[in-house]
Amino acid sequence: MSIAIENFVKAIYKNGKHDHNDTKPGNIAKELGISNAAATDMAKKLAAKDLLHYEKYQELKLTEKGTKMALNVVRKHRLWEALLFKLFDLSLHDIHREAELLEHQTSDLLANKISEFLGNPKFDPHGDPIPNSAGEITTIDTSIPLSNGEEGKTYIISRLMSDDKEFLDFCVQNGLKYGNSVLVSKQFSKNKMTQILINHNTILLNEDFTSIIYVNEQD
């Protein structure tokens, strides 16, 4: 299957993971940077290939086959991120950009070799789970957005759910990375700001950031 198809299916998978699905052609088009018309066309084409269910004006829904394809691409993406992160001194954003290309040119054999080399990791450097070779995600995600954290509690950062350069650079600069602890010192309900303590520094975050930083309660 082509790169365009892999990316289309992947975009539906990603946009369908939220509570409120965003998988109408227009949203997928926006995600991929193509026109709405192109997305509708593609949706029809992929329905004919049994990769998704298409009904006029409705949300696009992946079939089992389509989900498998998406997870296979996601697996390769996250394995590349993990490998590049381990081997090279590159920013998370750069790593994401490289993985975005490499994911489509990677045989299942190579993906398995990368996985094995890394000790079959369950998470990538963003904290995102890596599907296994059968296309299953076996870990259970109990994390919550930092915006839902409670005052006075300490949390462990589990996922940084964005590939935005500005955001990731900010995270690196402030020690906001996978595995680190944060204490929620104050939640401002009015303007939805959150004050946290990390590495002995107090910083103030707005909801744009606290809604994509996911954390787990400390055991």
Add this chain to the structure above:
Amino acid sequence: MSIAIENFVKAIYKNGKHDHNDTKPGNIAKELGISNAAATDMAKKLAAKDLLHYEKYQELKLTEKGTKMALNVVRKHRLWEALLFKLFDLSLHDIHREAELLEHQTSDLLANKISEFLGNPKFDPHGDPIPNSAGEITTIDTSIPLSNGEEGKTYIISRLMSDDKEFLDFCVQNGLKYGNSVLVSKQFSKNKMTQILINHNTILLNEDFTSIIYVNEQD
């Protein structure tokens, strides 16, 4: 530039390295598995982009710009081969196949990181020289095909100039690899067979093989 263009330019570069150029559209077409007509079309298109010189019915010749592009792709290919060879237990043939895809999806930044990680190697696992980041091959190749070896002399294998699975499997099985010594015990001029001693084993090779195994005299 597209993958098709990169592969086209690379094919001309490879076919132009022999003493007798094989860079007419038909030869490039054969190399790439496309029709002659497609190769002619592409040649005209690339001439307009100043990547090659095209004259009807003549050999295709890369411009400086085209050569640079070819060397850049070759560099990425060979760096990937070197990295995959180092990290994973994969056959040279498999490594070649993966590199053939990855080479087109690799930024210059990533290529440089791979090179640095490997200690800026000058050769890939086939013994082929790796162009530097400026697109130059700085090593001088003094090797000769094993078919030109002299009886009684010992040589060091420097290059295995093929990506054919059968050939590479045979080489692995018999210890014919980059850096190993071979003694030419007998040259049969009649049928162009060569008897060699390697790892205490005597084996007989025909010209198909001895013409693509390149060696250097021992210092």
Add this chain to the structure above:
DNA sequence: AAAAATATTTAAGCTTACTTAAAAATATTT
């Protein structure tokens, strides 16, 4: 040097993955 074989080029056509523009349906606002 002529005939036969081979290679190159031209021409017409196909598929993929897009585009823009206009029509039709759905969502939102008032």
Add this chain to the structure above:
DNA sequence: AAATATTTTTAAGTAAGCTTAAATATTTTT
């Protein structure tokens, strides 16, 4: 519930990268 705005769909068209078939040029053989 009507009017307005937004989305989705349809339709027509484009560029890249191929294909096959036929015309033309070059090479090889005799």
